[in-house]
Amino acid sequence: MDNIYLLIFYSVLAIFILVTFFLVLYIRNQNMVWQQRKLFQDTEIQQQKQLLSAVIDSQEIERKRIGEDLHDEVGGTLSAIKLMLNAAMRQYNPADQEVILPAKQLIDKMIVDVRNIAHDLSPPGLAMFGLYTSIEGFVSLINKTGELEIAISNELTTEEKLLSEKAELALFRVITQLIANTLKHANATKIEICFKELENTLEIVYQDNGKGFDVAVLDERKGIGMQNIMSRLQMINATYTLETSLDKGFKMTISCLLDS
Structure with a gap:
């Protein structure tokens, strides 16, 4: 047993x-x-x-x-x-x-x-003067047209170049494309662009007071301009957040690691 x-x-x-x-x-x-x-x-x-x-x-x-x-x-x-x-x-x-x-x-x-x-x-001044000064010059040209008002502010702690020339060129293209999108689609009267330096990160806040759109349908209505923006940010390993809704304007916050 x-x-x-x-x-x-x-x-x-x-x-x-x-x-x-x-x-x-x-x-x-x-x-x-x-x-x-x-x-x-x-x-x-x-x-x-x-x-x-x-x-x-x-x-x-x-x-x-x-x-x-x-x-x-x-x-x-x-x-x-x-x-x-x-x-x-x-x-x-x-x-x-x-x-x-x-x-x-x-x-x-x-x-x-x-x-x-x-x-x-x-942009001739990008390599010599950096991203902020080049955007400032571009903004002054838009303001002279009288189409809308663009306010740009600088909260950077240094005037030295913080990014590589390639990264600055990509961000220059992104910001000018955002301005073009606002001019074409948003019916906005004002744009605000703020440059900030947070620890080891460059943060750019872009917002307008236009008609905005529903984020849920972004993928369906994503045009070439928005695709180019996302592609350029991906290329330089930058991150972004979007805040927008119908009749509430548009806001994009871009974060890019500074060169060490």
Whole structure:
């Protein structure tokens, strides 16, 4: 009788050991599968970032080339035409000058427009003066149009460059795209942009008093502008939060780690 009990005990023990063994093998196998899947996802994300970075870099090179061509070639040609018109005005009587003067005024406007477009394509002061000063210059151009009021504030504790040139260029593009979105879609009268330095992080708060939108439908209505914003922030490992709702304006807070 005791032998039967012992046999049953050892049988149950053997089954328990086998089940435990196979359970451990299963968990270990699932662990390996999960790690491989995570490694694959991380590799895929890294490859996507590298591809995105290469695409944006090539876009910036082309923007810079076009901006320089506009500034040097087209701007130079317009300036030469303006000089010719000035010379013509000195040679003709006042009646003829009245015909030439509107053309000269139009040339003056075109020179300013070309310069602004060239600076937008390739901001000349970014590498030398940094992100805040470049945004300040861009904002002053928008304020002169009278379309809306943009207030910009600086709560940074230093005037030194805090980010790499690539990160600053990405943030410059993001902020100018946000301003463009507000101008096109928000029916806003005011924009506020604040630069802050929190520990080892640069924080940029952008908000307008426009009509806003429902965040729940953001993915459905996400246009190219918003996609570009998110892609550029992802490329420099910046994070962001959105606060908006219908008739409550729009607010985006961007956080980017400072260069050590």
